[in-house]
Amino acid sequence: MTVRLYDSKSQTLEDFVPLVDGRVGMYVCGPTVQSSPHIGHLRSALVYDQWSRWFEHRGYRVTLVRNVTDIDDKILAASDGSTEEWWALAYRVELEFSAHYAALGIRPPTYEPRATASVEHMQALIARLIERGHAYPASDGSADVYFDTKSWGRYGELTHQDPDDMAAATDADPRGKRDPRDFALWKTRKDSEPASASWASPWGDGRPGWHIECSAMSARYLGDHFDIHGGGLDLRFPHHENELTQSAAAGAEFANYWVHNGLVTVDGQKMSKSIGNSIFAxxxxxxxxxxxxxxxxxxxxxxxxxxxxxxxxxxxEAALDRIEVFLRRAERRLADTRFASIADASVPDAFAAAMDDDLAVPEALAVVHERTRAGNAALDAEDLEGAASARRDVLAMTDVLGINPLAPEWQSTDSTPAAGALATLVASLLEQRDEARATRDFSAADRIRDDLAAAGIHIEDTPTGPDWRIEQ
Structure with a gap:
């Protein structure tokens, strides 16, 4: 029952050992809400929903923190201020993200802090870094404050880079920097920016840099030492490297494990506005x-x-339909039998082993489909006990993965699921077949059966009436 995960920092598969027995504290970098979400955003949020669900299935109490970056250069650039204020744009886009997450059954995190609500915590962290000699105000008299990368000998430890090989930081004006790689902790307000996007600070009016936001919010909600830090692979550098550096330099132990999800490409190419291949949620x-x-x-x-x-x-759709058709077929056949009720069931050992092994969902889904095939075979053989066992397993596994097609959250009257449409069409044809047989028009009945078979639909006459399934 040991969960193993791949730690991006050590670059090894490790046993998960929680800081507090029975609990998991996980911080995930959420969206910068300057524009509508794309499918990469959905994939990232879904990954940590899967992690959270599996940890909970294993008996852990999960505290999941996913932030919202609601103040950023990109947000200010996206708002012209005349038709929509920056904060209004950020909130509108945040709601769009939340709606799409909910549509996919991605559960809300335990806490979802906005960066603008933690500015004082960011300022306190910056002050501590200055006091420790790891940050400095710009030398040009502006309000800029930078992290001194040369002051921290472990800089580059997350991504295993030599600082001398790193590109210059481009997150702020390089004026007053001691080294091109130094990154911004506090940024001077520009004359072109609205006053509402600025906060007073000991260094002058301005706003926080991107990296300091997550360090401050993770500490605020999970403490200086927590279990897992997650996010997209594209955030490893510079964002996560800089988070780790500034937090450790401030005296925090920070995250025990670093988990990064892969990206989504389109026909082999990275999604890009310049290419125009972004797929919006x-x-x-x-x-x-x-x-x-x-x-x-x-x-x-x-x-x-x-x-x-x-x-x-x-x-x-085809893979999911196979699962759904089996579950509905089993539900119909097992109705009014002693196998109709569904007792609480644990997931099969092979499924659990796959999920424990760094959340190996492809292998776990292979178990789902194997049990689906076994359940159909049991129904074909009138092995109701075997069919009921397979049904329990499939329901348990799909519940854990959040893809149980019979779950209430997926029964929407606003959609026309393919499986539901297929079931309606097949039911209509079976009714016509029954009428043909009742009038002894066996050629018509056989023709309907043959047409369904040609479409890959197997008809089975049972004591309780005709049943059907998609041939696999």
Whole structure:
């Protein structure tokens, strides 16, 4: 029952040992809310939803903190101030993120702090770094404050880089820097920026740098030492490297484990505004039912790259339909039998072993589909006990993964799921077949059966009436 995870810092697979027995504290870098979410944002949030669900299944009490960066250069640039204030844009986009997360069954984190609510904590952290000799106000008289990277001998330890090989930090004006690699902790307010995007500080009016925000918020909600820090692979450098550096330099032990999820590409290319290949969450969710999108984005190993291509969602729909058709078939056949009720069941050992092994969802899904096939075979053989066992296993596993197609959250009257539409069409054809048989029009009945078979649908006549399933 030991959960293992890949620690990006040590670059090894390690046994998870919590700081507090039975508890997990996890901080995840959330979105910068300057524009609508794309599928990469959905994938990242889903990964940590999967981690949280599995830790909870293993009996841990999880505290998940996912921040919202609601003050940033990009947010200010996206708002012209005349039609929409920067803070209004940030809030509107934040709500859009939340709505899309909810549509995918991604549960809200325990805490979801906004950066603008923790500015005083950021200032206190900056002051501590200055006092310890690891940060300095700019030499040009501005309000800029920088972290002195040469003062910290471990700089580069997360990403295993030599500081001399690092590119210059581009997160602030280089004026007054001692070294091009020094990064901004506090940034002077520009004349072109609204006064509302500025806070008074001992160094002058301005706002926090991006990296200091997460260091301050993780400490505020989880303490100076917590279990797991997560985020997208693209955040490892410079963001997470700088987070670790400034937090450690301030005296914090910070995160025990670093977990990074892979990115999403489109036809082998990184999503980019310049290429114009970004797939926005709203469009993606409009192209398939949300459960299918969740299955697709969550089916790959969390550290791997997902390459989206035309037909990806069709494949996910077909895989999910096989699960759903079996569950509905078993539900119909087991009704009014002693196997109808579903007792609480644990997941199969093979599924648990896969999930314990660095959240190996592809292997876990292989167990789901194996039990689905076994359940269909049991139904074919009228082995109701075997079918009931498979049904319990599949329900338990899909509940853990958040993809149980029979769960209430996926029963939406606003959508027309493919499986539901298929079930309606098949039921209509079976009714026509029954009518043909009742009038002894056996050629018509056989023709309907043959047409369904040609479409990959197997018909089975049972004591309780005809049943059907998709051939696998």
């Amino acid at each position: 709203r469009d993606f969710l409009a192209s398939a039912r949300p459960l299918v999108v969740r299955y697709y984005l969550g089916a790959a190993h969390y550290r791997s790259t997902i390459d989206y291509h035309e037909g990806s969602l069709v494949e996910a």
